[in-house]
Amino acid sequence: MLIAGNWKMNGDPSSLEEFGRMIARAPEAAAKGVDLVVCPPAVLIAKCADRATVSMIAVGGQDCHPDPSGAHTGDISAEMLAACGARYVIVGHSERRTDHGETDALVAKKAEAAQRGGLVAIVCVGETEAERDAGDALAVVKRQIEGSLPATLDPAGLVLAYEPVWAIGTGKTPSIDDIAEMHAHIRALLESRFPAVPVLILYGGSVKPGNAAEILAVDNVDGALVGGASLKADDFLGIALAAPNHG
Numbered sequence: 001m002l003i004a005g006n007w008k009m010n011g012d013p014s015s016l017e018e019f020g021r022m023i024a025r026a027p028e029a030a031a032k033g034v035d036l037v038v039c040p041p042a043v044l045i046a047k048c049a050d051r052a053t054v055s056m057i058a059v060g061g062q063d064c065h066p067d068p069s070g071a072h073t074g075d076i077s078a079e080m081l082a083a084c085g086a087r088y089v090i091v092g093h094s095e096r097r098t099d100h101g102e103t104d105a106l107v108a109k110k111a112e113a114a115q116r117g118g119l120v121a122i123v124c125v126g127e128t129e130a131e132r133d134a135g136d137a138l139a140v141v142k143r144q145i146e147g148s149l150p151a152t153l154d155p156a157g158l159v160l161a162y163e164p165v166w167a168i169g170t171g172k173t174p175s176i177d178d179i180a181e182m183h184a185h186i187r188a189l190l191e192s193r194f195p196a197v198p199v200l201i202l203y204g205g206s207v208k209p210g211n212a213a214e215i216l217a218v219d220n221v222d223g224a225l226v227g228g229a230s231l232k233a234d235d236f237l238g239i240a241l242a243a244p245n246h247g
């Protein structure tokens with residue numbers, strides 16, 4: 001089970017205290033067989049990673065550029081993230097797809113770059129509310145998975161996050177049956193492409209300590225990608241400790 005926190009564009013050096021509280025409590029999650037990853041804003045990655053070196057918590061980036069270096073003002077490569085101590089990177093988050101017009105093809109290049117840089121790629125997919133209302137959620141996610149996973153992908157360095165766009169930051173979540181249906185669908189897609197390697201499938205979208213136990217108990221839910229509730233150690237650990245025992 002993997003619980004990954006996405007701090008988005010939140011945090012400043014004072015957030016390192018909160019991260020320290022997460023480090024201090026990471027052994028509680030580890031005792032349950034739950035791995036923790038925190039993806040702070042880029043400016044905090046090196047400091048977080050320095051603090052996390054001997055702890056049971058990994059650090060990740062929120063995005064990377066497809067290229068290893070070059071004239072791309074404002075961008076950060078997977079190699080740079082890795083050099084700062086990151087072990088994971090989120091690619092294709094719906095906020096990147098919406099705010100920056102990222103396509104499946106670009107997300108696939110970023111996932112490839114992540115693995116070239118030695119990082120585990122957390123690839124995000126998920127339908128909009130209109131797509132779900134139209135009955136297209138399963139087809140949309142299939143298309144996104146096919147388009148966002150590069151041909152060269154090593155499944156051992158992949159985590160797939162299903163994040164319905166309409167559930168992110170809204171307090172709304174799909175029904176448990178809908179989560180189960182989508183995760184079974186994603187499992188079947190991943191197993192047909194990577195029959196020998198099990199890939200972790202995370203659910204993301206308004207996961208909180210209060211709903212985590214129910215969501216994390218769903219078949220084929222191997223963890224959560226958490227936005228708002230990952231900013232506070234008590235909430236983040238509350239989610240991790242709600243996971244069914246795997247340790």
Ligand code: PEP
Pocket residue numbers: 006163167168169170171204205206207225226227228229
């Ligand atoms: C996210 O940003 O990936 C996310 C799931 O956000 P939230 O938990 O706030 O809905």
